[in-house]
Every structure is written in C-alpha cells, then in structure tokens.
Amino acid sequence: MSKFLSDKAKSIEPYTPGEQPKDKNYIKLNTNESPYPPSPYVKKVLIESNFDDLRLYPDPNVSDLKKEIAELYNVNTNNIFIGNGSDEILAFSFMAFFNRGDKIYYPNITYSFYSVYSSLFDLNEVKIPLKEDFSIDINDYKNLDSGIFIANPNAPTGLLLTLDQIEEIIINNKNNIVIIDEAYIDFAGIESAYKLTKKYDNLLVVQTFSKSRSLAGIRLGFAIGNENLIQGLKNIKYSFNSYTINRLSIIAGIEAIKDKDYFKDTVNKVINTREKTKIKLKELGFNVLDSKSNFIFISHKNVFAKDIYLKLKDKGILVRYFNSDIINNYIRVTIGTDEEMDIFVEKIQYLIKN
Amino acid sequence: MSKFLSDKAKSIEPYTPGEQPKDKNYIKLNTNESPYPPSPYVKKVLIESNFDDLRLYPDPNVSDLKKEIAELYNVNTNNIFIGNGSDEILAFSFMAFFNRGDKIYYPNITYSFYSVYSSLFDLNEVKIPLKEDFSIDINDYKNLDSGIFIANPNAPTGLLLTLDQIEEIIINNKNNIVIIDEAYIDFAGIESAYKLTKKYDNLLVVQTFSKSRSLAGIRLGFAIGNENLIQGLKNIKYSFNSYTINRLSIIAGIEAIKDKDYFKDTVNKVINTREKTKIKLKELGFNVLDSKSNFIFISHKNVFAKDIYLKLKDKGILVRYFNSDIINNYIRVTIGTDEEMDIFVEKIQYLIKN
Numbered sequence: 001m002s003k004f005l006s007d008k009a010k011s012i013e014p015y016t017p018g019e020q021p022k023d024k025n026y027i028k029l030n031t032n033e034s035p036y037p038p039s040p041y042v043k044k045v046l047i048e049s050n051f052d053d054l055r056l057y058p059d060p061n062v063s064d065l066k067k068e069i070a071e072l073y074n075v076n077t078n079n080i081f082i083g084n085g086s087d088e089i090l091a092f093s094f095m096a097f098f099n100r101g102d103k104i105y106y107p108n109i110t111y112s113f114y115s116v117y118s119s120l121f122d123l124n125e126v127k128i129p130l131k132e133d134f135s136i137d138i139n140d141y142k143n144l145d146s147g148i149f150i151a152n153p154n155a156p157t158g159l160l161l162t163l164d165q166i167e168e169i170i171i172n173n174k175n176n177i178v179i180i181d182e183a184y185i186d187f188a189g190i191e192s193a194y195k196l197t198k199k200y201d202n203l204l205v206v207q208t209f210s211k212s213r214s215l216a217g218i219r220l221g222f223a224i225g226n227e228n229l230i231q232g233l234k235n236i237k238y239s240f241n242s243y244t245i246n247r248l249s250i251i252a253g254i255e256a257i258k259d260k261d262y263f264k265d266t267v268n269k270v271i272n273t274r275e276k277t278k279i280k281l282k283e284l285g286f287n288v289l290d291s292k293s294n295f296i297f298i299s300h301k302n303v304f305a306k307d308i309y310l311k312l313k314d315k316g317i318l319v320r321y322f323n324s325d326i327i328n329n330y331i332r333v334t335i336g337t338d339e340e341m342d343i344f345v346e347k348i349q350y351l352i353k354n
Numbered sequence: 355m356s357k358f359l360s361d362k363a364k365s366i367e368p369y370t371p372g373e374q375p376k377d378k379n380y381i382k383l384n385t386n387e388s389p390y391p392p393s394p395y396v397k398k399v400l401i402e403s404n405f406d407d408l409r410l411y412p413d414p415n416v417s418d419l420k421k422e423i424a425e426l427y428n429v430n431t432n433n434i435f436i437g438n439g440s441d442e443i444l445a446f447s448f449m450a451f452f453n454r455g456d457k458i459y460y461p462n463i464t465y466s467f468y469s470v471y472s473s474l475f476d477l478n479e480v481k482i483p484l485k486e487d488f489s490i491d492i493n494d495y496k497n498l499d500s501g502i503f504i505a506n507p508n509a510p511t512g513l514l515l516t517l518d519q520i521e522e523i524i525i526n527n528k529n530n531i532v533i534i535d536e537a538y539i540d541f542a543g544i545e546s547a548y549k550l551t552k553k554y555d556n557l558l559v560v561q562t563f564s565k566s567r568s569l570a571g572i573r574l575g576f577a578i579g580n581e582n583l584i585q586g587l588k589n590i591k592y593s594f595n596s597y598t599i600n601r602l603s604i605i606a607g608i609e610a611i612k613d614k615d616y617f618k619d620t621v622n623k624v625i626n627t628r629e630k631t632k633i634k635l636k637e638l639g640f641n642v643l644d645s646k647s648n649f650i651f652i653s654h655k656n657v658f659a660k661d662i663y664l665k666l667k668d669k670g671i672l673v674r675y676f677n678s679d680i681i682n683n684y685i686r687v688t689i690g691t692d693e694e695m696d697i698f699v700e701k702i703q704y705l706i707k708n
Contacts, residue, residue, distance in 0.1 A: 002582030004501075004531040004556060005589075009450040014592030017414050028410070037406035046602075047401055052391035054571035054606070056382070057564070060371050084438055087595045095474075096363040120449075120593045147358075177358040202358060210411070217408035217601035228356030235359075238368030239474045241441045247571035248400075248602045252408070 008120065015116045018320050027343060029334040030318040032184075032295050034214040036266040036337075039259035042215070042252045049251055058247045060238075065250050068257045069222055073194050079224055081233040082253075084244040086183055086208035086221030087113060089233065090149075092240070093204065093223075094121045096232035097177045103146035107136055109327055111155045111181065130157075134289060134297075138165045142172035151181040153188055156322065156332040158291025166193050170200045177229070179204045184293035186212035186267050187274070194224045201226040211294055212267050213256040220245070220253045270294050274335045280345045284352060299330045303352050315347050362474065369470045372674050381697060383688040384672040386538075386649050388568035390620040390691075393613035396569070396606045403605055412601045414592075419604050422611045423576055427548050433578055435587040436607075438598040440537055440562035440575030441467060443587065444503075446594070447558065447577075448475045450586040451531045457500035461490055463681055465509045465535065484511075488643060488651075492519045496526035505535040507542055510676065510686040512645025520547050524554045531583070533558045538647035540566035540621050541628070548578045555580040565648055566621050567610045572603045624648050628689045634699045638706060653684045657706050669701050 018031035037043075066077040083089035094117040098104060101122060106114050108127035118125040128140045134157045141148060148169065153160045161169075170178050180193050182205055194205045204225035210216035223233065237244065256263070274296060278288045281298055289297045299305055309321035309331050320332040335341065372385035391397075420431040437443035448471040452458060455476060460468050462481035472479040482494045488511045495502060502523065507514045515523075524532050534547050536559055548559045558579040564570035577587065591598065610617070628650060632642045635652055643651045653659055663675035663685050674686040689695065 002555065002580070002586065003529070004451055004583060005586040006449065006451055006453050008453075009586035009589045012589055012593050014589055015596060017411070017592075017596040020411055020413055022413065022417075031411055033411060034409045036409065038408050042408070043405040046405060051397040051400060054392050054396070055388045055390065055568040057371070057374055057385055057387060057570040058573070059374055059376065063376075085595060085597055087597070091594050095360065097358055097360055099360050099362075116593045120590075175357070201356065214409040216411040216597075219412070219597055219600040226356070229358060232356065232359040232363040235363045235366055235368055236474075238371075239366050239470045240445050241439060242369060242371040243439055243441070243570075243573055246573040246600070246603060249600060 012119055013116070015113045019318060021318065025316055027317045027336060027340050029336055029340070029344065030320045031216070032211055032293075032334045033216045034211060034266060034270065034294070035335070035340060036214050036269065038214040038252070039256055039262040041255040041259050045251050045255050046248060049248065054247060057243050058245060058250060060242045062245050062250055065245075065253045065257075068254045072257055073192075073224060075194065075197070075224055076227070078227045079197065079230060081223040081230045081237075082245055083221045083223070085210065085219045086181070086206050088244060089206050089221050089223050090114070090181065091117060092233050092236045093179055093206070094118070094123065096236045097147055097179075097229070098123050104149065105141070105144050105146060106149040107154060109134065109154070109157065110149070111151050112322070114149050135159050136161055138169055141169045144173055144176055147177040147179070148173060149179045149181060151183065152193070153184045153291065153293040155184070155293070156295065156320070156327065156330070157289050157297050158184070158293040158295060159289060160188050160190065160292040163190060163193060163196070167196055170196060170203050174202060177202050177204065179206060181206050183208045183211060187271055187294045188292040189271070197225050201228065204229050209253055209256060213263065214266065215252060215256055218249045218252045220249055270335050273338050273341055276338070277335065277341045277345065281348075284345075284349055295332050295334045297330050297332050300352055305329045305331045308348065308351060311351050312347060317344055317347055366473055367470070369467045373672060375672065379670055381671045381690060381694050383690055383694070383698065384674045385570070386565055386647075386688045387570045388565060388620060388624065388648070389689070389694060390568050390623065392568040392606070393610055393616040395609040395613050399605050399609050400602060403602065408601060411597050412599060412604060414596045416599050416604055419599075419607045419611075422608045426611055427578060429548065429551070429578055430581070432581045433551065433584060435577040435584045435591075436599055437575045437577070437591075439564065439573045440535070440560050442598060443560050443575050443577050444468070444535065445471060446587050446590045447533055447560070448472070448477065450590045451501055451533075451583070452477050458503065459495065459498050459500060460503040461508060463488065463508070463511060464503070465505050466676070468503050489513050490515055492523055495523045498527055498530055501531040501533065502527060503533045503535060505537065506547070507538045507645065507647040509538070509647070510649065510674070510681065510684070511643050511651050512538070512647040512649060513643060514542050514544065514646040517544060517547060517550070521550055524550060524557050528556060531556050531558065533560060535560050537562045537565060541625055541648045542646040543625070551579045555582065558583050563607055563610060567617065568620065569606060569610055572606045574599070574603055574607045624689050627692050627695055630692070631689065631695045631699065635702075638699075638703055649686050649688045651684050651686050654706055659683045659685045662702065662705060665705050666701060671698055671701055
C-alpha cells in the first residue's frame, strides 16, 4: 500500500455494488433496476436537446428539476435537494448532520452502504437488531440520543413500516434527525413520508430516480425536508462539488417526473409481477418475505442460498447474494418483467428439485 | 441555524461558483467554458444512444472511457481515475491522501476551492505567497513536510510552470504527494505532466473535460497517476458513491477524446484569440498577465476592477471578479470567440475612457 494514502484510504472497506456485466446475456435481477425503459418523453427530450449547450456548466442549483419535484409533492423548492444519485445525498447527509464521533442508529440488516459511510466519516454506528422475522420494532427507535437512518421499505428485506410507525419514531426523537431512505417507496402502496416534513423539522426523506423512474443510468436522487436541513446539505455540496448534476440528467429527470401515467403504469406492473412471483415461489417451498419493494428476499429450506445464486448465474440469471451473517441463506431477486420472472421461476424450480 | 446540522455544515464557507445566468443575453466570459460546442461526434453518439438502457446503472468503473484516455496518453487503465468533474477528484484527493490535521501546501493565490476542501476535511492549509509578479517561485516548494496542490497553469493568474519546474518540485518532495491540477493545460502550449507519473510515484495529474473539450455540461474529469494513488482514490469513491458517472457522460466523453482534430482546432482557436486579445488590451493600458490558459487576468491603472466587472455586466458581458485581497483589482476574462472578444474589447475601451 502506498505511503501516500491517508489512513482512511488504506483501511476502509468500500461498498461493493452489484455486478454490472457488460455482456447482455444475463437476465439481470441483481441491482433493483426497473425492467422497463424510461418514459418515451425522456428519450424525446434528450434527442431534441441542445447539445451545443453542453459546453456550458449546468445550473448548479438544478432549479428546473427542483420546480418539477416541488410541484409533484406540493412543497417549496427550498425544501428540495438534488443529488447525483441518492447515494450522494446519503453521503452528504452523514457530513451535514453528524459530527465525527457521533452515534448513528440503524437496523443491523439494512442498506449496507450506511456502515461504509459511518466508517468513512468516523461515526459510531449502533446497529439495532431486527426482530426474528426481519421486521423493525419501532419501540427500539424511541427516545434515542442521536440520529437515525431507516430505509423504508427496508433493504434487502423489502419489509415496510407504515406512515404511522414512521411518525411515531419521528415524534419520539424530537432532538434527533430521522432520515428515511425511500429508494423503494413507490412500490410500497403507501404514501411517501414527505408530507410529514411539513410537520416535523427533524425529518429528511430521500428518494431516487433509479428504481421506479427507470433512470439508474442517469444518476439522480432527491431529498425533501425542512429548509434548514436542505441548507445543511447545500452547504456541504457547495463545499464538495458545485456541479454534481449534468445538463442531460436534469432534462431527463424533468420528463420522468412529468410523465405521471407512465410512472404509475410501470410501477403497477412491477407490483403485479412481484405479487405473482411471491405466490409461485411460496408454492415451491420458498420462505418469501412480504416485500413491498421492487425486489423479493427469499430462502429455501433445502438448498443453500449461495448455491442458488451461483447456479442461477450459471444459467444466465443474475441475483444478489450477501455473504453476511443472519441473511447468508437468502437471495435478493429484483422483479423483472413477467416473462423474465417466468424464466426465473422455471430455472429455480428445476434447481431446487435437482 | 438548525440544531440538526453538524458543526461543519453550520460553519463552512462553501465555494461560490461563477454566475450561471439562465437568460441567454449575456456574453458569458465568467466561468472559463469553451466558446465552441463539443465535437459533432458527441452530438451524434448521444442522439444515437440506446436510451432504453438508461434504466440500467452505468459501469461503475467507467472502463470504456478509461480505455480511451489510456490510449490517448499511453498509460494503463489502472493509472486512470474518472470523476464527476475534476472538482470531485480534488475532493476525493483530499480524503485519499491526507489525514485530518495534516498540513497541505498551495499558493496563496490559486483555485479557491482548495481552501474550502481544507476546511471541509480539517486540514491545516499553508498558503505559500506568490512572487510580486504573481508567479510561483518553485524554490518555495522544495523539501516540504506534506502534500502539495499546484494548479498549472495557475488560476486565476493563468501563469505557467514549465515541465522542468514541475519535475523539480516532484523530485524535491519524494515523501509528499504532489497534485498538479491541469484544468487548463491544453491551452498552455506545453505537454501535460502526465508522463512524469511513469517516473514518480508521488505525482497525481488531474484534468477536466470542462474547458478544452467543451463539455462543462456533462461533468467529467480524470486523474493520471501511479496505480497505488489511483487505488486510494477508488477506495474513497467506492465508499462515497459507486456510480458517479452516468451513461450519457461516458459515451460523450469517449467521442470527445476520439475527435483529436476537433480538439486541436478549437484549442488553437482559443489560444489565437487569447493572444490577439492580450495585445489589444495592452494597447488600452491594461496590465495583462501572460496567461497560458483559456482566460486572461487583467487590471487597469485608472478604473477599479470591480467597477469594470459591474459595468460590463450592465452592458451584457459577464466576467469574473474575486473580491479578495491582493487580486481585488483584477478581473478574470474567459476567452470567447473572436467576435465575442471584439465586442468585449470595444465595450471595455468605451468603459475606461468614460
């Protein structure tokens, strides 16, 4: 290791993103992308955009996209922060709302990037165990002494807290920031917690364009919260990188927000496919968590999850396997199209019977 | 200020990017963008790109663009790091090569974002004064006891160190990382210091697509260095945001690198316009630094720089004014097209005579 690296660059264990194979032969059910392309209007505006203007910096404040999101959620533009993917917003949140050495609370099983951020920014993470059924007991999150991150639905379980439960956590942590990571909320059949940001100054809601808006390739996320929280994120962002969102992402994002019918349609398709897949997998003897997300989290009593992952990969289907305690007998399977899930079910059926 | 903000988010003074006005009536000479559009091939590949694939995450390793840059500079792909603009790479460099509390050296007049980073990451900046003529005395940079950042050409002066001078700094700091920020090197008429990265393990060279490649709107920067340094940057990046570069930026960047003729042509046009403009301004009594960049840094004995800035803005021309000691009687003027610079010279001539 080079003597020129910082202690952090030497010691940190980075997050491992899911495989992004470059050959296209896989049925790709491993990184929770949408199986549907972005809205046709996204393509249209991109093709028609003024490419000569790419010589110019983008609007660092991303005002036009903010306006669109503000209108959709009926909030003010200064209640909105836009990031280069929701991961960037999460990273900025660790810097904006926590001092070095602060405690930070999240479930022991959740988006594993939170732990990497805690390590990167020297926070003391406190992992609160899930219940045995992998659900969150909100009583564990009352009257804590520092900030809280909760993914809702949680990842990789897909399990959902209701809005009432979220509100109970917020009410009982008036002095702590509560960050609700809603990457998958659009598949949950309940409303986003964004409305609660009007009532509570300690709530930040984070969403992404990568799942329900079919734009993982364009890198866009946003946060909604009290304007003081948004100002904190802005202070960090403008001290890190003034122009995080490029011109093409901005115009793509605007169209994705505008095309509400397409959004509803594709989200509903994913939900329907998910529910059908759940039933089929249960019939095959799988333990299927009641995911409210665009993925399912499953295990089988007879075949070890890692074997399923490897054999599926061999058969041209990529799913995600986490080699970590507690969940190491589960695989996470992104919901594809009906056709893709039919093939998936067929292959996995063959696999557990042989 | 909200009680939920970290000390840093409360206290930091962010970098102030140049104005990015949304109305198009200005002649925009304030943020060092290219006056020329990107290569027509950039437009072509963007229009023809597979927009449906935007549903998928980009390649987090940005391999295809790395290959193109590696070929151009005859280095290995693991000597290259790609960032969301060179600012992101600078930010990651502060995390990858410095521990909290470390000293960090740079000129007292240089890209002002360095100071913001030092503050964000709790480094002890040591600003080394420029000589009275705004040049860097390389003797001040020998045998230091910590890492060094040098913008070459320097900003906002535009003054250049030769490759020999850069090498002398590197040789005399074998135990310190030396980061050469070459945002403007393509306008300098000398080679990039990238070749020295093959000889020295303590050198990182950072470049951007925002100036000479006419792609400020797409957000791309890259660094070249020993693979250990690149690994350090990767460790930080993968602990911060796996997918910083989106799909469209990748394909735009590849074409921009490929179209070498267009690159040479537009860069030469900027250089020619710069030299013509220098002569005209000197004739008007301006002190014109010998900028080797795509901007010039000028002052006039009779009219205060801030007044010039304000009056030009009033007349529809945006330039950059820095209200800080030492340089507060200078304005920085990006080199536009010949036509734009003719108008600029005409307006400024009127202005200093009235």
